[in-house]
Amino acid sequence: MQPVYTIFGNHKDRGREDFSHFTGEDYVNEVMNARLAPPEGLAAPLSIMWELTSKCKNRCIYCYNDSSPDRLEQLSDKRMLSLANEIIEMKPFNICLTGGEPTENSHYLDLMLLFASYGLKVSTILSGANLNSKYINIISKCVDTLQISLDGSCPEIHDSVRGRKGSFDEAINAIREFVEKGIDVRVSFASTSRNIDDFKNTYDLCKELRVTSLRTQRLARVGRAKSKTGFSFYPSEEQIDNLEKFLYENAKVRNPMIEYAEPYLHLTTGMDVGITTLARITSSGDVGISPYLEAYFGNVNEEPFQQIWNRMKKGWHNSQMYEIASKVAMDLDNMESPLEEKVYIR
Numbered sequence: 001m002q003p004v005y006t007i008f009g010n011h012k013d014r015g016r017e018d019f020s021h022f023t024g025e026d027y028v029n030e031v032m033n034a035r036l037a038p039p040e041g042l043a044a045p046l047s048i049m050w051e052l053t054s055k056c057k058n059r060c061i062y063c064y065n066d067s068s069p070d071r072l073e074q075l076s077d078k079r080m081l082s083l084a085n086e087i088i089e090m091k092p093f094n095i096c097l098t099g100g101e102p103t104e105n106s107h108y109l110d111l112m113l114l115f116a117s118y119g120l121k122v123s124t125i126l127s128g129a130n131l132n133s134k135y136i137n138i139i140s141k142c143v144d145t146l147q148i149s150l151d152g153s154c155p156e157i158h159d160s161v162r163g164r165k166g167s168f169d170e171a172i173n174a175i176r177e178f179v180e181k182g183i184d185v186r187v188s189f190a191s192t193s194r195n196i197d198d199f200k201n202t203y204d205l206c207k208e209l210r211v212t213s214l215r216t217q218r219l220a221r222v223g224r225a226k227s228k229t230g231f232s233f234y235p236s237e238e239q240i241d242n243l244e245k246f247l248y249e250n251a252k253v254r255n256p257m258i259e260y261a262e263p264y265l266h267l268t269t270g271m272d273v274g275i276t277t278l279a280r281i282t283s284s285g286d287v288g289i290s291p292y293l294e295a296y297f298g299n300v301n302e303e304p305f306q307q308i309w310n311r312m313k314k315g316w317h318n319s320q321m322y323e324i325a326s327k328v329a330m331d332l333d334n335m336e337s338p339l340e341e342k343v344y345i346r
């Protein structure tokens with residue numbers, strides 16, 4: 001199979017190198033591009049991303065869904081349980097439990113155990129906060145992959161990006177504990193003006209910590225990163241050029257592997273094939289097609305998830321969604337936010 005290319009914007013137009021060889025194969029996209037998916041769309045999502053809460057101890061300068069200690073949105077206990085049962089019946093391949101900080105939701109471990117017991121591949125995204133031996137043991141038993149965010153090689157840089165002292169130590173301790181248990185730990189690094197120059201040091205630290213991969217990408221223009229203050233954290237062209245030079249020189253490293261992604265690439269694939277593979281459920285129950293577009297096909301507080309999915313399974317070819325996605329995909333270097341307010345597609 002040819003690798004699917006994930007690149008950092010439109011390099012050829014910008015006179016830059018093609019960085020396509022930095023990333024591995026994406027089998028879902030391969031299937032879609034090869035037109036192997038049923039033309040009427042999939043009966044259920046292949047992958048579900050469930051944001052269990054908007055609460056998070058951190059206040060990262062770029063947070064894509066604006067999570068913070070002051071945000072408390074999450075579904076009622078009753079709806080969480082019924083939604084979990086709906087998801088199990090739909091039989092997706094993978095469910096990613098995320099947030100906010102998902103461990104702020106008191107049902108996090110129970111949901112993880114439940115999904116794992118039904119054979120779903122479970123992944124989760126953590127900051128490193130709130131972990132103790134009970135959490136580490138259960139998560140280690142249940143997860144297929146685990147992502148922990150690390151936004152710098154030292155507390156001064158990481159904590160300044162994450163908005164909280166002590167967050168660096170939590171992330172490092174969590175990585176060490178999970179690696180020690182043999183878990184496939186992937187690290188994500190958000191490239192902002194504050195930390196992008198520290199990417200190489202962070203890579204060296206990840207190597208020492210024995211993580212599987214280190215991933216970075218351009219900031220998506222959503223959540224806090226779409227505010228005026230958020231814009232000021234975008235790296236300069238010079239900083240991006242320096243990062244790309246490092247990536248180019250280290251394209252073949254594997255321990256850990258570096259992944260360099262374009263956050264909006266899935267839009268072009270989606271617009272091309274029309275069929276939806278991922279469902280994102282936000283902490284307030286909105287169901288979307290992409291983590292980076294605040295455009296939703298419904299809310300699980302108003303109707304069953306399957307009913308929403310039936311409407312969105314060919315959602316990329318919905319005329320309203322197509323228009324939104326085209327606007328973003330055609331102008332990747334535009335710093336303006338694609339959507340000022342969230343949009344419901346009916």
Ligand code: SF4
Nearest residue numbers: 056058060063067100
């Ligand atoms: S740790 Fe994650 S969820 Fe929390 S504020 Fe940062 S990016 Fe958002």
